[in-house]
Amino acid sequence: MEEEYEILESTVKDFNSKYVDNNSLKLENEAMGKEFVKILADQGFFSMAGQGEDGKGTDVKALSVVLENLAKSAPAVAVKTLMMNSFSAAVKEKEIIDSISNGSKSGTVTFSDLLVGKDQNGSLRMEGGKVKGGKEFVFGSDSNFVITLLDSGELALIKSGFTTGKKHKKLGFRSIGFSSITVDSADFLILSKEGRKVLERMYEELSIPVAAIALGMSEGVSQKALDYAKVRTAFGHYLKDFQPLAFDIASLVAEMDILKRYFHDLLGGTPSDKEALFLKHKALVLAKDISRTSLQIHGGYGYLEDFGIEKFYRDAMALSVLFHNEEKDMEKLAGLVFDSRAGFV
Amino acid sequence: MDFELSDEAKEAIGKAKEFARTHFTEEVAERSDREEQFPTDIVAISKKEKILDFSNPWKVLVTIEELVRRDPGLGISVTISAFGSEIFMLFGNDEQKEKYMNPVFAGQKTLGLGVTEPGGGSDVANIKTEARLDGDTYILNGGKMFISNGQIADYFLVLARTSPPPSSEKKHRGLSVFVVDAKSPGFAVNKLHGKLGVRATNTAELIFNNVRVPKENIVGEEGKGFYYIMTFFNISRIYVAAQGLGIAHGALDRLVEYSKKYGEMSETGELNENLQLAIAEIATRVEAARNLTYKAASYLFKFTPNPIITSMSKYYAADTAVFSTRRAMELMSLHGLTTDLERFFRDAKILDIWEGTTEVEKLIITRMMLKEEGA
Ligand SMILES: Cc1cc2nc3c(=O)[nH]c(=O)nc-3n(C[C@H](O)[C@H](O)[C@H](O)COP(=O)(O)OP(=O)(O)OC[C@H]3O[C@@H](n4cnc5c(N)ncnc54)[C@H](O)[C@@H]3O)c2cc1C
Numbered sequence: 001m002e003e004e005y006e007i008l009e010s011t012v013k014d015f016n017s018k019y020v021d022n023n024s025l026k027l028e029n030e031a032m033g034k035e036f037v038k039i040l041a042d043q044g045f046f047s048m049a050g051q052g053e054d055g056k057g058t059d060v061k062a063l064s065v066v067l068e069n070l071a072k073s074a075p076a077v078a079v080k081t082l083m084m085n086s087f088s089a090a091v092k093e094k095e096i097i098d099s100i101s102n103g104s105k106s107g108t109v110t111f112s113d114l115l116v117g118k119d120q121n122g123s124l125r126m127e128g129g130k131v132k133g134g135k136e137f138v139f140g141s142d143s144n145f146v147i148t149l150l151d152s153g154e155l156a157l158i159k160s161g162f163t164t165g166k167k168h169k170k171l172g173f174r175s176i177g178f179s180s181i182t183v184d185s186a187d188f189l190i191l192s193k194e195g196r197k198v199l200e201r202m203y204e205e206l207s208i209p210v211a212a213i214a215l216g217m218s219e220g221v222s223q224k225a226l227d228y229a230k231v232r233t234a235f236g237h238y239l240k241d242f243q244p245l246a247f248d249i250a251s252l253v254a255e256m257d258i259l260k261r262y263f264h265d266l267l268g269g270t271p272s273d274k275e276a277l278f279l280k281h282k283a284l285v286l287a288k289d290i291s292r293t294s295l296q297i298h299g300g301y302g303y304l305e306d307f308g309i310e311k312f313y314r315d316a317m318a319l320s321v322l323f324h325n326e327e328k329d330m331e332k333l334a335g336l337v338f339d340s341r342a343g344f345v
Numbered sequence: 346m347d348f349e350l351s352d353e354a355k356e357a358i359g360k361a362k363e364f365a366r367t368h369f370t371e372e373v374a375e376r377s378d379r380e381e382q383f384p385t386d387i388v389a390i391s392k393k394e395k396i397l398d399f400s401n402p403w404k405v406l407v408t409i410e411e412l413v414r415r416d417p418g419l420g421i422s423v424t425i426s427a428f429g430s431e432i433f434m435l436f437g438n439d440e441q442k443e444k445y446m447n448p449v450f451a452g453q454k455t456l457g458l459g460v461t462e463p464g465g466g467s468d469v470a471n472i473k474t475e476a477r478l479d480g481d482t483y484i485l486n487g488g489k490m491f492i493s494n495g496q497i498a499d500y501f502l503v504l505a506r507t508s509p510p511p512s513s514e515k516k517h518r519g520l521s522v523f524v525v526d527a528k529s530p531g532f533a534v535n536k537l538h539g540k541l542g543v544r545a546t547n548t549a550e551l552i553f554n555n556v557r558v559p560k561e562n563i564v565g566e567e568g569k570g571f572y573y574i575m576t577f578f579n580i581s582r583i584y585v586a587a588q589g590l591g592i593a594h595g596a597l598d599r600l601v602e603y604s605k606k607y608g609e610m611s612e613t614g615e616l617n618e619n620l621q622l623a624i625a626e627i628a629t630r631v632e633a634a635r636n637l638t639y640k641a642a643s644y645l646f647k648f649t650p651n652p653i654i655t656s657m658s659k660y661y662a663a664d665t666a667v668f669s670t671r672r673a674m675e676l677m678s679l680h681g682l683t684t685d686l687e688r689f690f691r692d693a694k695i696l697d698i699w700e701g702t703t704e705v706e707k708l709i710i711t712r713m714m715l716k717e718e719g720a
Contacts, residue, residue, distance in 0.1 A: 168683040305539030
């Protein structure tokens with residue numbers, strides 16, 4: 001890893017030990033609170049958009065290093081950071097970007113239009129110069145700004161004039177709002193006429209950052225399992241001495257290590273869509289597998305929140321539902337692998 | 346070989362279905378889960394309506410499956426009041442059966458079973474809770490961990506050491522089972538909060554601080570407790586397998602419903618094949634798990650238990666529950682995340698852990714198989 005990213009990694013580690021490690025369950029379960037969000041912002045974690053090599057776009061490398069390391073302790077904090085950055089990257093208004101960067105405002109991009117079928121996510125129409133209607137699944141609905149598709153196919157930034165509605169169940173990332181929204185707003189901007197295309201591109205650009213979170217989670221949860229297996233005994237042996245547990249976790253750690261190398265390789269160059277999707281696909285599966293095994297190693301204690309394991313089990317699945325859709329992602333992946341449209345029958 | 350359930354069992358399924366439809370509303374299930382609240386009212390109604398008919402174990406088995414299929418947390422809460430009662434049935438004396446078991450079967454009292462300790466659950470023989478004889482009473486000291494019904498049970502069956510093991514290889518000797526009244530002085534309970542799933546069920550830590558237990562509260566013979574508990578697990582694991590069937594079947598129900606409503610059609614006008622194959626795989630696993638479970642049950646209910654098949658059924662049904670809920674979550678996208686399926690996903694994981702972890706079940710299977718072959 002280049003030096004600047006090593007420095008970034010150690011900054012996040014310091015941040016975790018200062019603000020996150022002893023607080024991670026609360027940060028997962030309860031709204032993060034203005035003070036904590038401000039501290040996150042002060043680290044510069046929300047302003048990685050606009051820092052790409054040419055000064056535009058997002059510095060995916062830096063963002064991914066931050067996300068990976070935040071996710072080791074508190075996946076919800078990593079996801080919040082990702083949301084703020086992906087929102088900023090889509091906006092041009094300096095005032096809004098500044099308010100996100102300094103943590104005084106928050107924003108979200110609604111990807112649910114890509115994740116569920118056309119008629120399942122509500123409807124937003126233009127009526128008399130206003131955006132009206134509602135959206136069903138808005139992750140980050142507690143934000144100040146929402147970017148979402150309109151029925152017309154345009155991508156709109158709603159700046160005010162929306163209220164949150166029915167709260168959805170929260171399998172994971174419970175500190176982040178997830179609900180429907182009702183919109184009646186004249187305070188909006190049209191970001192693009194070709195909204196779906198732009199949204200799809202933004203979704204694709206999430207592949208590596210989402211994989212970074214999944215990898216960070218895998219590292220965090222597996223480390224807990226390795227530590228526990230070294231101290232807990234059963235039948236007169238440390239858990240690590242039992243083949244089923246030792247082999248299972250060792251095999252998953254091997255997979256994780258290989259993926260991490262691939263991840264760092266990709267960060268060192270310009271990853272293709274195919275490579276990014278390979279990584280996302282494998283990292284999400286790994287996070288689910290490794291959190292199940294790590295929970296299992298903890299036995300009954302793994303089932304209780306105090307040990308900080310069960311949250312990874314929930315978050316791994318939540319991540320793979322909120323930022324991934326099996327059929328859509330696999331169809332895309334199959335197409336890239338076959339070099340022509342595939343996997344659609 | 347007859348794969349048909351009896352008419353009585355079929356009737357029990359219908360009754361359970363109706364009970365769950367009436368009482369396990371999403372509002373109640375969601376609230377019990379969110380607030381980690383034991384559904385006292387529903388459990389009381391279930392007792393009044395005799396939802397569990399202990400005179401016929403097949404009826405109990407299919408009732409568990411059907412209730413859990415609707416909601417695991419509520420289903421398990423309703424069917425766990427008599428947890429451990431088979432120990433009385435098999436090893437208790439008439440007086441104990443009359444005093445403790447019958448009121449539990451009649452729905453008047455609730456039972457709990459304390460085996461696991463903070464230091465370990467799989468290694469049962471290594472428990473540290475001690476019972477020392479002092480005149481006509483035993484004095485219990487120690488603690489139990491993760492005990493279902495911990496805060497609500499009237500009595501507990503508690504495994505404790507009554508004499509030192511003859512050697513480190515024979516730690517399973519010298520353990521005994523006691524009935525402990527929850528009102529005993531020196532007995533305390535700490536509710537455990539923050540479970541991943543089955544949050545409607547009540548789980549607690551038990552503390553015994555010089556708890557005096559009358560000598561007549563020892564169940565069966567002194568020193569044979571380990572054997573009693575293992576015998577019990579060979580019964581209860583079949584009911585845990587039924588919980589697994591319920592959860593897996595519940596996930597299948599939800600996925601099938603989703604696919605009818607929202608499943609994407611391919612260009613040939615059929616449901617996407619990926620989804621079709623996933624449904625087939627879950628349905629096949631549920632059926633296989635059910636066949637194993639019913640086979641284990643049919644051995645047991647004819648009084649010829651087969652511990653190998655029992656452990657196979659528990660491990661496989663648990664794995665099927667975890668697998669099915671995971672696949673359904675992956676395929677139903679935001680619809681899984683925002684409906685009760687996410688609860689099923691959290692609930693399922695307990696089955697890999699309680700009453701013998703999946704690893705322990707697998708070890709039992711092989712060790713017993715090798716032993717049989719050796720014989
Ligand atoms: C919600 C809940 C309710 C419960 N209700 C009850 C109850 O009512 N009564 C009761 O007595 N207990 C109850 N339990 C406890 C449960 O039965 C134990 O958690 C379980 O037996 C595992 O024990 P443990 O948690 O101590 O894990 P450990 O025994 O410490 O095991 C940890 C890990 O090591 C593995 N392991 C252990 N030995 C071996 C080996 N030889 N080879 C390979 N792997 C091994 C296990 O499979 C597991 O993955 C409950 C638990 C929970 C979470």
